Amino acid sequence: xxxxWNDRDPIYRxxxxxxxxxxLDGVFxxxxxxxxxxxxxxxxxxxPITVSKAFQLLVEDHLVEKRRGxxxxxxxxxxxxxxxxxxxxxxxxxxxVIAGKINRLGLDARLLLAQLETDG
Amino acid sequence: xxxxWNDRDPIYRxxxxxxxxxxLDGVFxxxxxxxxxxxxxxxxxxxPITVSKAFQLLVEDHLVEKRRGxxxxxxxxxxxxxxxxxxxxxxxxxxxVIAGKINRLGLDARLLLAQLETDG
Amino acid sequence: xxxxWNDRDPIYRxxxxxxxxxxLDGVFxxxxxxxxxxxxxxxxxxxPITVSKAFQLLVEDHLVEKRRGxxxxxxxxxxxxxxxxxxxxxxxxxxxVIAGKINRLGLDARLLLAQLETDG
Amino acid sequence: xxxxWNDRDPIYRxxxxxxxxxxLDGVFxxxxxxxxxxxxxxxxxxxPITVSKAFQLLVEDHLVEKRRGxxxxxxxxxxxxxxxxxxxxxxxxxxxVIAGKINRLGLDARLLLAQLETDG
DNA sequence: GTGGTCTAGACCACT
DNA sequence: GTGGTCTAGACCACA
Numbered sequence: 001x002x003x004x005w006n007d008r009d010p011i012y013r014x015x016x017x018x019x020x021x022x023x024l025d026g027v028f029x030x031x032x033x034x035x036x037x038x039x040x041x042x043x044x045x046x047x048p049i050t051v052s053k054a055f056q057l058l059v060e061d062h063l064v065e066k067r068r069g070x071x072x073x074x075x076x077x078x079x080x081x082x083x084x085x086x087x088x089x090x091x092x093x094x095x096x097v098i099a100g101k102i103n104r105l106g107l108d109a110r111l112l113l114a115q116l117e118t119d120g
Numbered sequence: 121x122x123x124x125w126n127d128r129d130p131i132y133r134x135x136x137x138x139x140x141x142x143x144l145d146g147v148f149x150x151x152x153x154x155x156x157x158x159x160x161x162x163x164x165x166x167x168p169i170t171v172s173k174a175f176q177l178l179v180e181d182h183l184v185e186k187r188r189g190x191x192x193x194x195x196x197x198x199x200x201x202x203x204x205x206x207x208x209x210x211x212x213x214x215x216x217v218i219a220g221k222i223n224r225l226g227l228d229a230r231l232l233l234a235q236l237e238t239d240g
Numbered sequence: 241x242x243x244x245w246n247d248r249d250p251i252y253r254x255x256x257x258x259x260x261x262x263x264l265d266g267v268f269x270x271x272x273x274x275x276x277x278x279x280x281x282x283x284x285x286x287x288p289i290t291v292s293k294a295f296q297l298l299v300e301d302h303l304v305e306k307r308r309g310x311x312x313x314x315x316x317x318x319x320x321x322x323x324x325x326x327x328x329x330x331x332x333x334x335x336x337v338i339a340g341k342i343n344r345l346g347l348d349a350r351l352l353l354a355q356l357e358t359d360g
Numbered sequence: 361x362x363x364x365w366n367d368r369d370p371i372y373r374x375x376x377x378x379x380x381x382x383x384l385d386g387v388f389x390x391x392x393x394x395x396x397x398x399x400x401x402x403x404x405x406x407x408p409i410t411v412s413k414a415f416q417l418l419v420e421d422h423l424v425e426k427r428r429g430x431x432x433x434x435x436x437x438x439x440x441x442x443x444x445x446x447x448x449x450x451x452x453x454x455x456x457v458i459a460g461k462i463n464r465l466g467l468d469a470r471l472l473l474a475q476l477e478t479d480g
Numbered sequence: 481g482t483g484g485t486c487t488a489g490a491c492c493a494c495t
Numbered sequence: 496g497t498g499g500t501c502t503a504g505a506c507c508a509c510a
Contacts, residue, residue, distance in 0.1 A: 008129075010509060010510095011509080047510050053510090087226070101210065104144055105207050109237060112233060113230065115211050115215060116216070130486085131485080132485085169488095169500090170485080175498085187495090188498075189493085189497050190495065250501085276481085276482065276483085277482080278483090287503075289502080289503095290500085290502085292484075307510090308509055308510070310509090311481090312482090312483085323465065330461065331467075331472070335472060336475075338454075338458055339472075339476050341450060342450075344381065345450060346447070347450070349472075350473065353462075354469065371494080372494080409495065410495060413495090
């Protein structure tokens with residue numbers, strides 16, 4: 001769970017995105033409890049208020065549930081819901097920009113796929 | 121040369137990116153003079169100081185040369201240099217992140233790239 | 241922290257140099273927080289934006305770290321890094337030019353340096 | 361005779377300094393004719409007006425004489441006069457700043473002298 | 481509280 | 496004509 005302090009993205013956004021990734025990857029499944037604000041704040045040396053803000057975003061999207069006195073839990077069906085939402089957002093917002101870059105740079109699909117295999 | 125006033129990206133960053141795109145597209149070639157700060161400022165109704173900031177970024181990357189009292193010029197070999205640099209940067213930095221997202225979302229990179237070829 | 245308003249050097253460049261000197265002198269050590277932009281701006285009666293520009297230069301040289309919402313901090317190892325870098329730069333870039341001048345003017349480098357030791 | 365377009369020093373000042381150096385080095389002696397404005401402008405790809413401005417500075421200091429229809433000539437006693445003026449200026453203005461830097465960086469006189477011998 | 485961005489308008493130096 | 500610098504004042508996002 002790496003935070004980049006020099007990134008233009010605000011910390012709370014980066015945090016939120018990391019947690020979403022962990023849910024998508026199945027590290028946290030429906031109903032699992034999430035690490036506490038204090039724990040994350042200590043580990044990442046981040047202000048607890050900032051961590052709270054990240055969770056708040058997740059609660060607003062109904063991906064995470066706050067249970068008083070117990071902490072944060074992955075919401076019901078969060079995994080699938082998330083996959084759907086993110087997929088749509090990616091295809092609508094991110095991919096067109098990426099496709100434009102690929103075309104402008106004259107990059108070849110084969111090259112891109114090859115690069116993936118050498119890395120991973 | 122479209123500027124998005126509501127984007128998270130600051131104007132000067134967007135401007136820089138647009139100019140880079142124009143160089144990549146060959147609209148401006150090595151040694152060409154670029155529109156003056158004031159000209160761009162007037163056309164886009166942006167403060168000259170903001171335009172200046174965009175050029176400064178380009179000068180720092182050795183893509184543009186400043187000639188005192190004369191204006192801004194596309195740097196020697198900027199076109200090819202830029203294409204090479206951007207290609208490598210994209211493959212090494214952006215593409216792995218993008219590919220990670222694609223996999224995580226259960227999308228098919230091959231399919232997306234294939235579509236791209238038929239579209240563009 | 242003296243600023244010369246009539247110098248050919250712009251204020252932000254002078255400010256940068258002063259801060260570098262303070263780090264070299266050990267007034268600010270690794271990890272220390274630096275005075276805020278607004279504080280310096282008030283004390284020196286300089287526009288905050290000008291102070292900001294000075295810090296930006298330091299951040300670009302990795303001598304200062306920005307922590308969002310918290311302020312500016314002396315970068316890791318900035319003190320030693322700076323001393324090393326500056327020493328080398330001085331020996332390689334400045335000193336040869338200076339020595340050339342000294343020779344051209346018929347002055348004696350040995351004598352000047354010897355005086356320096358008795359003075360300082 | 362190298363001109364640095366990215367230097368903060370204006371071109372006419374750089375030109376003036378180069379010519380002064382050539383006189384101090386004895387490349388041009390008292391009474392010698394200097395290259396014409398047009399010649400320098402062509403060789404260095406500089407605007408003739410800028411070259412003129414450099415000569416003007418030299419004329420104002422009585423180091424160079426303009427002879428109508430003939431061109432520029434090194435003034436009487438320019439060599440010695442220059443040496444004296446520059447020596448004083450160097451010792452008063454430049455050396456104290458340099459000495460401060462040397463002390464701050466903790467550079468050793470022996471090191472500086474050694475560096476000179478390896479270079480030249 | 482912190483820094484980041486932008487504006488409008490001024491003045492300067494350089495070519 | 497060109498770009499560079501600075502100001503004063505405003506608004507924003509972040510912690």
